[in-house]
Amino acid sequence: MGDALIDVTGIGNAIVDVLAKATDDGLANLGLHKGTMALVDRERADALYAGMGQGVEMSGGSVANSMAGIASLGGRAAYIGKVAADQLGEVFSHDIRAVGVRFETAKVPGGDTSTARCLIMVTPDAQRTMNTFLGACLQLGPDDIDERLIADSKVVYLEGYLWDPPAAKEAFLKAARIARRAGRKVALSLSDPFCVERHRSELRELVHDHVDILFANEHEACALYEAERVEQAVEQLRGRCELAVVTLSERGSLVLAGDQTYTAPATRVERVVDTTGAGDLYAAGFLHGYCTGRPPELCARLGSLCAAEIISHFGARPEMSLRQLASQLLDS
Amino acid sequence: MGDALIDVTGIGNAIVDVLAKATDDGLANLGLHKGTMALVDRERADALYAGMGQGVEMSGGSVANSMAGIASLGGRAAYIGKVAADQLGEVFSHDIRAVGVRFETAKVPGGDTSTARCLIMVTPDAQRTMNTFLGACLQLGPDDIDERLIADSKVVYLEGYLWDPPAAKEAFLKAARIARRAGRKVALSLSDPFCVERHRSELRELVHDHVDILFANEHEACALYEAERVEQAVEQLRGRCELAVVTLSERGSLVLAGDQTYTAPATRVERVVDTTGAGDLYAAGFLHGYCTGRPPELCARLGSLCAAEIISHFGARPEMSLRQLASQLLDS
Numbered sequence: 001m002g003d004a005l006i007d008v009t010g011i012g013n014a015i016v017d018v019l020a021k022a023t024d025d026g027l028a029n030l031g032l033h034k035g036t037m038a039l040v041d042r043e044r045a046d047a048l049y050a051g052m053g054q055g056v057e058m059s060g061g062s063v064a065n066s067m068a069g070i071a072s073l074g075g076r077a078a079y080i081g082k083v084a085a086d087q088l089g090e091v092f093s094h095d096i097r098a099v100g101v102r103f104e105t106a107k108v109p110g111g112d113t114s115t116a117r118c119l120i121m122v123t124p125d126a127q128r129t130m131n132t133f134l135g136a137c138l139q140l141g142p143d144d145i146d147e148r149l150i151a152d153s154k155v156v157y158l159e160g161y162l163w164d165p166p167a168a169k170e171a172f173l174k175a176a177r178i179a180r181r182a183g184r185k186v187a188l189s190l191s192d193p194f195c196v197e198r199h200r201s202e203l204r205e206l207v208h209d210h211v212d213i214l215f216a217n218e219h220e221a222c223a224l225y226e227a228e229r230v231e232q233a234v235e236q237l238r239g240r241c242e243l244a245v246v247t248l249s250e251r252g253s254l255v256l257a258g259d260q261t262y263t264a265p266a267t268r269v270e271r272v273v274d275t276t277g278a279g280d281l282y283a284a285g286f287l288h289g290y291c292t293g294r295p296p297e298l299c300a301r302l303g304s305l306c307a308a309e310i311i312s313h314f315g316a317r318p319e320m321s322l323r324q325l326a327s328q329l330l331d332s
Numbered sequence: 333m334g335d336a337l338i339d340v341t342g343i344g345n346a347i348v349d350v351l352a353k354a355t356d357d358g359l360a361n362l363g364l365h366k367g368t369m370a371l372v373d374r375e376r377a378d379a380l381y382a383g384m385g386q387g388v389e390m391s392g393g394s395v396a397n398s399m400a401g402i403a404s405l406g407g408r409a410a411y412i413g414k415v416a417a418d419q420l421g422e423v424f425s426h427d428i429r430a431v432g433v434r435f436e437t438a439k440v441p442g443g444d445t446s447t448a449r450c451l452i453m454v455t456p457d458a459q460r461t462m463n464t465f466l467g468a469c470l471q472l473g474p475d476d477i478d479e480r481l482i483a484d485s486k487v488v489y490l491e492g493y494l495w496d497p498p499a500a501k502e503a504f505l506k507a508a509r510i511a512r513r514a515g516r517k518v519a520l521s522l523s524d525p526f527c528v529e530r531h532r533s534e535l536r537e538l539v540h541d542h543v544d545i546l547f548a549n550e551h552e553a554c555a556l557y558e559a560e561r562v563e564q565a566v567e568q569l570r571g572r573c574e575l576a577v578v579t580l581s582e583r584g585s586l587v588l589a590g591d592q593t594y595t596a597p598a599t600r601v602e603r604v605v606d607t608t609g610a611g612d613l614y615a616a617g618f619l620h621g622y623c624t625g626r627p628p629e630l631c632a633r634l635g636s637l638c639a640a641e642i643i644s645h646f647g648a649r650p651e652m653s654l655r656q657l658a659s660q661l662l663d664s
Binding site: 018020050052054055056057058059068086088091095096099114115315317 | 350352381382384385386387388389390391400418419420423426427428430431446447647649
């Protein structure tokens with residue numbers, strides 16, 4: 001993939017998570033649909049927060065979680081995303097830099113808006129239900145794309161969630177163009193089935209025309225092609241990208257590469273505590289394998305391993321060195 | 333203790349904790365003394381934060397943690413403490429109310445200062461090293477003391493840390509006077525050995541003249557009387573307060589009540605993860621026992637049980653219902 005200074009530059013919504021435990025009845029009382037991500041305005045966010053239990057604040061954001069994972073694996077990661085010049089923006093910036101991810105996007109001046117937050121309610125079955133107030137993320141635009149950084153990265157990785165804030169999409173398309181021109185790879189996560197429904201035709205066009213590596217779980221893959229069964233979606237995906245990765249929760253994952261299909265089992269976890277970040281960390285492991293020249297099957301196994309670490313505790317950022325965790329696989 | 337609407341009203345520094353894992357070498361590099369609490373100014377706080385790993389934000393504050401514990405035990409708790417009108421102030425206010433603690437102290441206007449934060453580094457031996465930037469806490473004063481609330485509470489509970497911000501001491505003395513006049517009890521935690529050293533003569537006078545229930549760990553008790561061995565400090569303490577409680581980490585605790593000495597073992601914990609909040613939750617259990625008319629030995633056992641819950645996970649607020657955890661003891 002040529003000489004590159006960075007393995008993966010991620011672009012995404014820069015978000016601080018507010019995690020709290022909840023019950024199924026609690027979700028129902030707040031009118032929430034378990035297991036999904038909904039966008040909310042400030043007013044609704046405040047009302048939901050008032051109805052939530054005591055929380056814990058942690059840096060989040062889908063692609064930002066992935067970049068933290070790649071850094072933890074020993075890869076070179078950078079991140080582009082928009083926070084405000086407020087306390088939560090300081091938290092986000094500190095945390096991502098503290099794990100070794102390059103992060104230099106200009107902040108939105110304080111007072112204009114606030115750093116995005118995602119209210120995450122975790123039920124006893126370890127499912128997470130998310131409500132996101134986008135705040136400063138709405139101001140991510142093409143000017144935030146550092147051309148040099150993108151051209152210097154083996155892979156630029158983006159989240160489907162970027163189709164929600166209007167200007168971010170342009171930023172993304174600019175980044176994809178730069179990457180392609182520089183002979184780099186473009187990776188995309190479909191993020192969430194409802195997000196896919198909101199932007200289906202645009203995302204489908206994107207996948208077919210611009211994406212080299214696609215990540216989708218079964219629900220997102222089905223949403224993209226309005227398929228009822230994942231097998232149908234898989235057949236639609238085949239041949240569309242260099243690699244199309246479909247994750248199947250506890251049934252593992254499969255990778256479509258041309259005519260080939262590779263599969264990997266899920267890594268067993270003693271106790272699933274919180275599924276927040278499972279897909280993000282799967283992508284981290286996979287992309288790290290890809291950037292270090294591993295075959296698709298090993299990339300998928302690395303993804304499973306990283307996902308297993310993240311679902312065995314509360315929160316979406318690794319609690320231990322993934323490099324150490326993955327040393328057996330990486331040294332093989 | 334007469335008719336009271338509230339069991340315990342706590343007064344303390346209202347703080348949001350920023351917890352991160354650290355190594356002994358990391359502490360040494362930052363010039364930190366393991367296991368203690370140091371006060372830092374904004375500049376030093378920023379420098380320390382920059383040197384810390386990725387963190388988790390959680391509401392904290394010694395007496396606030398205790399009040400959260402009492403609410404979790406099913407007791408009626410209120411809290412007086414000063415936050416700023418900023419994002420971390422919102423987090424603190426939300427969390428303490430979400431667990432059922434009454435909290436109505438006026439906020440300091442945003443921009444003037446910021447909500448206090450405590451940078452907590454947790455080493456692999458589960459010890460915590462704390463650096464506190466007091467921010468808005470410096471503005472707690474006598475006007476924040478709700479006379480009616482104090483007179484309506486069985487116990488007013490205060491932390492020695494309040495001797496650090498200059499005006500808080502006056503607020504505390506006002507509260508103690510109101511409580512005494514209303515026939516209520518005054519409880520105090522000595523907080524930290526260095527805090528005791530900073531304010532020894534004032535705290536000693538306070539203990540001897542105004543305090544009904546004292547909480548100290550062995551280091552704090554020794555610091556109060558410049559004793560070398562805890563036995564010497566215990567003899568100095570005897571008869572000074574209605575109840576003097578000395579906690580001895582894994583060796584349990586002892587309660588001095590007149591001529592009597594009651595002891596309670598520590599509750600065994602499978603794995604000690606983070607000792608942050610151990611003393612705060614011990615006090616919660618003890619005070620809840622006291623307010624519900626339990627004998628000193630049972631109060632101490634309740635304290636040990638609540639401390640055990642808090643040290644078995646990261647952070648200083650209970651993760652499970654303490655009422656449920658303590659049901660066997662409480663129903664006995």
